[in-house]
Amino acid sequence: MSQDTGLEPHESDGSAAAARRDHRPARRRFPTHLIVFLLPAVAVYTMFMVYPLLDSMRLSMFGDVDGVRAFVGLDNFVRLLTDDLLSALFWNAVVQNLLFFAVHFFVQNPIGLLLATLLASPTLRGRATYRTMIFIPTTLSVVIVGFIWQLILSPLWGIVETPLLGRSSTALVTLAMMSVWQYVGIPMILFYAVIISIPEDLIEAARVDGASGWNIFWRIKFPLLLPTVGMVSVVTYVANMNAFDLIYTVKGALAGPDFSTDIMGTLFFRTFFGFQLQRGSSTMGATVATMMFLVILAGILLYFFGWHRRVQTYEL
Amino acid sequence: MNRSRSTAAILAAILVLAGCGEGEDPRDDTADAAATDDGTTDDGTTDDAAAGDDGDQVTLIMESWRNDDLAIWEDTILPAFHAEHPDIRVTFQPSAPDEYNAALEAKLQGGTAGDLITCRPFDVALDLYEDGHLAPIGDLEGMDAFSDVARSAWVTDDGSDVFCVPMASVIHGFIYNADAFDELGLEEPATEEEFFELLDTIDADGTYDPLAMGTADQWEAATMGLQNIGPNYWAGEEGRQGLIDGTESFDEPQYVAAFEQLGRWAEYMPSGFEAIAYPDSQNLFTLGGAAIYPAGSWEIALFREQADFELGAFLPPPPAGQDTCYFSDHTDIAVGMNAASEHPEQARTFLEWMSTAEFSELYANSLPGFFPLSDHEVDLDDPLAQEFLAWREVCEPSIRNSYQILSRGEPNLENELWDLSAQVINGTIEPDAAAQRAQEGLERWYEPQQD
Structure with a gap:
């Protein structure tokens, strides 16, 4: 980031100065106004995002040696990945987290797509009402969503006898579905925006050529939607890998039963802040946080090189 | 549009009114506080x-x-x-x-x-x-x-x-719905055997869930479950000190037996107990849906307020033939x-x-x-x-065995007991395996347990 901030003004310097040369070729001044415009965003972003990120990475290289904090290099990472207790918890959390994301990917995208297509159908009445109603849960607090669904799914007061949230086989998937219910409005709106922006000419031309509605969807609309599917997925991936609130609200920091709902966010919380009699360790917590960052980074790189570069975008 | 504007105006008016309503209480409080201050001034001290x-x-x-x-x-x-x-x-x-x-x-x-x-x-x-x-x-x-x-x-x-x-x-024991006990003609149990007979009777009658407890939050299973009945098995302080000294280990029969009793509770708990959280079981009991609540004494004030039936309490009943009884007085x-x-x-x-x-x-x-x-x-x-x-007169008090020293390392015994107790009741781990795992956890970091 620091590199970026160093580079950007220079690049803009060149072009802006070039532009100015046309008017006043005699003087070449450093465009201070660019710095003025950039500074607030760069300062705030650096102070609240870049610096904490780098500092927590620095913190992950420290540890308690005989009660004194000292630089230990990558020891914390080695411990996190090799210690049988810690690594079991960590990999358990990573796997659950990927499963949590997989449910979102495979359920949220198709449902969002279906809803968007239905919304875009020309014969639908009350479109604004449906759109608003489906989107409203997204604006609710996660705590409220967790609490309401917990009551709905309660074997005592709710609609199902099966303790969906209480069995290790079903708890995580149920939580993921609750989250899908809450956030399905976002892919729906984004897909919907793409679908209604497709020019009518394309569809009409296809119809003239004899394409069925099914064909029009898969051959015309879907390819145009793919870049958005990728973008929605990567945003969901980042949000899911950082998720914490829903699990904490519904299952607590110990993410039971038997850690079956433990994801990286809850593992980080317990490690960093401690829990009940377990004492927190800020250095090991920072190590978990850094690993979260690396896992997210890896996912984004995979998306970028594996999908974003290959998927074809069309100018309309 | 006009309608929504007038709605907004009404809403705004309500908000303002509500704001005024809340505003009154603090002012009353300040008035009271000022009066007290005046009182002290009369004693001859300055306002400062x-x-x-x-x-x-x-x-x-x-x-x-x-x-x-x-x-x-x-x-x-x-x-x-x-x-x-x-x-x-x-x-x-x-x-x-x-x-x-x-x-x-x-x-x-x-x-x-x-x-x-x-x-x-x-x-x-x-x-x-x-x-x-x-x-x-x-x-x-x-x-x-x-x-x-x-x-x-x-x-x-x-x-x-x-x-x-x-x-x-805070003291652990069982709080029961005394009206339900009268209705079914039940007595407080004196031994573990009587306790399970009692649960069977309530279960057979079917009007009430015998035990109001769930395992969703995990801590009830450990705190109101294991730490409640456990001291009778591990002889209270003696066992607790034994674990700290390293003269006893968690995989010994007394700890397995405590887990075994806990595991037997499952069939008397409401169906779907795996997803029943702490407030759920409190409400189930105070609404009169369950007969017995494995409790901590801190529930008394809340139950007094919410339950409209008579309450009674009994000690965690010791196994038959055991003269001394122990309870958790944490x-x-x-x-x-x-x-x-x-x-x-x-x-x-x-x-x-x-x-x-x-x-x-x-x-x-x-x-x-x-x-x-x-x-x-x-x-x-x-x-x-x-x-x-009054239990302090008849039984030996002890505290929760995971609280002193034994939760300092990784894995933390208290967290382990939450997880293991909940799993024993859920039936996803056998009592002896649970005791074994708790012991292995201690041996990982606690020197007196490592020999």
């Missing part, structure tokens, strides 16, 4: 003295996480102390329970913490003492009124220094003194007063379910609380 510490009167600030108890301290407990010691004025200054530890630590380091510090049990308070924030108070005369078990949560590991005056404990809250206090003498006077019978009686009656830890004879107005307290 009420807030500061010049003149004859000294103000002590008491840090606490019990913001629920603010009214009790201000209206009942502190006036009694002020009447005896007009030269000392104590202000109760609570913060939110989940912020307390961090806030207190910050205040202590910044030198802005109050003179009196409410102590969490065991390592949290011990850390404060070792960092020099809490003053040793073992030489207070009143400390003789506290037994070793009562002190155990606020002493150094070798037992040499005491740094907080024990204030209250040390929970104490008060110590800020080592940096500017008024150590006055703070010690207050702590001394906290060790008297008068304080014990006041406190215990204001907060039924939190029991004084001193040896003074105390009479409680609440018969249910009195019943819990």
Whole structure:
């Protein structure tokens, strides 16, 4: 980031100065106004995002040696990945987290797509009402969503006898579905925006050529939607890998039963802040946080090189 | 559009009205407070003295996480102390329970913490003492009124220094719906066998769920389950000390037996108990849906308020043939003194007063379910609380075995017991495997268990 901030003004310097040369070729001044415009965003972003990120990475290289904090290099990472207790918890959390994301990917995208297509159908009445109603849960607090669904799914007061949230086989998937219910409005709106922006000419031309509605969807609309599917997925991936609130609200920091709902966010919380009699360790917590960052980074790189570069975008 | 505008206007009006309504209460409070201040001025001190510490009167600030108890301290407990010691004025200054530890630590380091510090049990308070924030108070005369078990949560590991005056404990047992017991003609069980016969009878009748408990939050399984019935198996303090000394291990039969009994509870719990959380089981019981609630005594106040049936309580019943009975009388809250206090003498006077019978009686009656830890004879107005307290006469008290020392390493025994107890009840781990895992966890880091 620091590199970026160093580079950007220079690049803009060149072009802006070039532009100015046309008017006043005699003087070449450093465009201070660019710095003025950039500074607030760069300062705030650096102070609240870049610096904490780098500092927590620095913190992950420290540890308690005989009660004194000292630089230990990558020891914390080695411990996190090799210690049988810690690594079991960590990999358990990573796997659950990927499963949590997989449910979102495979359920949220198709449902969002279906809803968007239905919304875009020309014969639908009350479109604004449906759109608003489906989107409203997204604006609710996660705590409220967790609490309401917990009551709905309660074997005592709710609609199902099966303790969906209480069995290790079903708890995580149920939580993921609750989250899908809450956030399905976002892919729906984004897909919907793409679908209604497709020019009518394309569809009409296809119809003239004899394409069925099914064909029009898969051959015309879907390819145009793919870049958005990728973008929605990567945003969901980042949000899911950082998720914490829903699990904490519904299952607590110990993410039971038997850690079956433990994801990286809850593992980080317990490690960093401690829990009940377990004492927190800020250095090991920072190590978990850094690993979260690396896992997210890896996912984004995979998306970028594996999908974003290959998927074809069309100018309309 | 017009309609929505008028709706908005009405809403705004309602909001303004609501704002006014709330605004009235605090003003009343200030009026009251002003009146009290006037009262002190009459005693001959200046207005400043009420807030500061010049003149004859000294103000002590008491840090606490019990913001629920603010009214009790201000209206009942502190006036009694002020009447005896007009030269000392104590202000109760609570913060939110989940912020307390961090806030207190910050205040202590910044030198802005109050003179009196409410102590969490065991390592949290011990850390404060070792960092020099809490003053040793073992030489207070009143400390003789506290037994070793009562002190155990606020002493150094070798037992040499005491740094907080024990204030209250919570007791585990079973609270039952006495009306339901009358209706079904049931008696309190005296042994474990009778306990399960009782559960079978309630189950066969079908009107009530026998046990109101779930495992969703995990801690009930450990705290209200294992730590409730466990002391009868591991002989209370003897077993707890044995684990700490390394002379007993968690995979021995007594611990397996405790897990086994816990595992048998499952069939008497409401269906779907795996997803039933703590407030669910509280509501199930107070709404009259269940007959027995595995309890901590802190439930008494809430149950009194919400249940419209008679309540009774019985001890965790020991296995047949066992003469001594044990129960969990867990040390929970104490008060110590800020080592940096500017008024150590006055703070010690207050702590001394906290060790008297008068304080014990006041406190215990204001907060039924939190029991004084001193040896003074105390009479409680609440018969249910009195019943819990009377167990100290017949059975041996002990504290939760995972709280002292054994939860310092990784894995943390307390967290392990939450997980294992819940799993034993859920049927996803066998009792002997659970005991085995708890032992392996201890052996990983706790030296006395490693041989």
